[in-house]
Amino acid sequence: MAEDLEVSSSLNVSDELETVDESNKCVKLDLPVHIAAFLKRQEFNRGFQQIICDQSLLENVATNYVIVKRILSFLQWQDKLLCKNVCSMWRSAVHTLQKEQMGPSDFAISLRLSHIKNGIKLMQADCFYTEPLVVLAFANMAGFSVTSKCETLIPCPCDPACDKDHYLLDVLKNLVAVPKSCMLAVKACYTSYMPLQHSLTYQYRVTKKFGRSSAFIGGLYIPLIPNVEFQVINIKSLADIPRTFIKTIDKMAETRYVKGALVFVNESFILHSVEDIVFLNYLKDVQPDVPYALGGCLVEDTVSDSEDMNFMIEGVNAGKELMSENIVSICLFTVPKVMDSQTDVCNFDVFSLILESHDWSKAKVQAAINEFARKVPHFTHSVVIKMSCVGRDNKHDYEQEFFRAAFPNTRLVGCYGNGELGINRPERPPPEPRSSNVKRQRADSGPQYGLMYSYSTVFVYIGWGNIVTPAEAT
Incomplete structure (x- = not known):
């Protein structure tokens, strides 16, 4: 009975999400502003509050290869893309990390009621540390065409959140693959998804054929592999x-x-x-x-x-x-x-x-x-x-x-x-x-x-x- 209730609830949620308000039509996501500025080679000034610190200490940290490499290792690949242009030493650190952080990851967006109580979230098994070779996404019938309000998405793709709807596959591409064009999304009746047992995404695993009514997107992130x-x-x-x-x-x-x-x-x-x-x-x-x-x-x-x-x-x-x-x-x-x-x-x-x-x-x-x-x-x-x-x-x-x-x-x-x-x-x-x-x-x-x-x-x-x-x- 509980499973039936969940499926029924998922149906209602999917129906709501797929209903498009004429005044808030779904819009294509733009590149994040800092990535867009980087690609266009334009100056981009952010509003920030300067932290007063020892300038000599800051310079020593920023020019120490071991420290810089350690700090950069925690960044997502899009941020590493920008860091490569700071100086030759930072570029070298990023290239070294690309050879070290070569593990794949998996991800999921599930619209089962138990997974969207606090917002629709892109769940990642791990941080996308290295520039992707390919992002493969598999969506069932409901998941492929679903949209949602910007403010309900976690992380929010717009800063600040806009008043429009977003196509979930576009959100996925924006968060995982952009600015590269390396994502393939496949629409099928049902999907398979089996993360590793101790992964953050294991709760999203698909153990049986997933019904058409429960919107689901799951996929793989494969990082750059030398010579491939x-x-x-x-x-x-x-x-x-x-x-x-x-x-x-x-x-x-x-x-x-x-x-x-x-x-x-x-x-x-x-x-x-x-x-x-x-x-x-x-x-x-x-x-x-x-x-x-x-x-x-x-x-x-x-x-x-x-x-x-x-x-x-x-x-x-x-x-x-x-x-x-x-x-x-x-x-x-x-x-x-x-x-x-x-x-x-x-x-x-x-x-x-x-x-x-x-x-x-x-x-x-x-x-x-x-x-x-x-x-x-x-x-x-x-x-x-x-x-x-x-x-x-x-x-x-x-x-x-x-x-x-x-x-x-x-x-x-x-x-x-x-x-x-x-x-x-x-x-x-x-x-x-x-x-x-x-x-x-x-x-x-x-x-x-x-x-x-x-x-x-x-x-x-x-x-x-x-x-x-x-x-x-x-």
């Missing part, structure tokens, strides 16, 4: 496949290898012709001898740039559920073919595991995950993205539990859809022959065989830093 680059290729039409995707891959392949790919496909595209998705195999054509991981899911929509975000805000203000023009969003993690210097080299790799339709029993699921854990390296820093079919019924909880047992220090986020994409890296042995009366079969009737799956779960494991346990060759 991240980019998103948005495909908006079939013509974009040769014009955008293949052209981008050809250019990238001149100097870099793909280590991992995340693929989010709009259902309307895949239903048009499932064979169209085989263009992803072009990655194998450009690097036939270099393995890579791949995982994906059929989702409702993706938002990855300011144009997409502005379009969604327009839809919120019009009271319509608008969709971006992205029919496929492909996220690529790449590394250089040749390292210029060994000093900045960082171990980085991506692996993927597909639990197919025949991996149906607890024993088979656990055996597959444990086998995967034995074959891949375990890194000091890691995250996993889980993309699963809603049709796997009640398998979701114990799949996550088995993965957490095998990778106890790995944060997990993801989403559910109605079709999955993936490549096993390392390869799995072929399944045992099955009787012809088994209803849940792999989608193996076309050229998408080996890439497109149904009733499956795909884990994409991303690791960097030191390898903490030996692993078998992949």
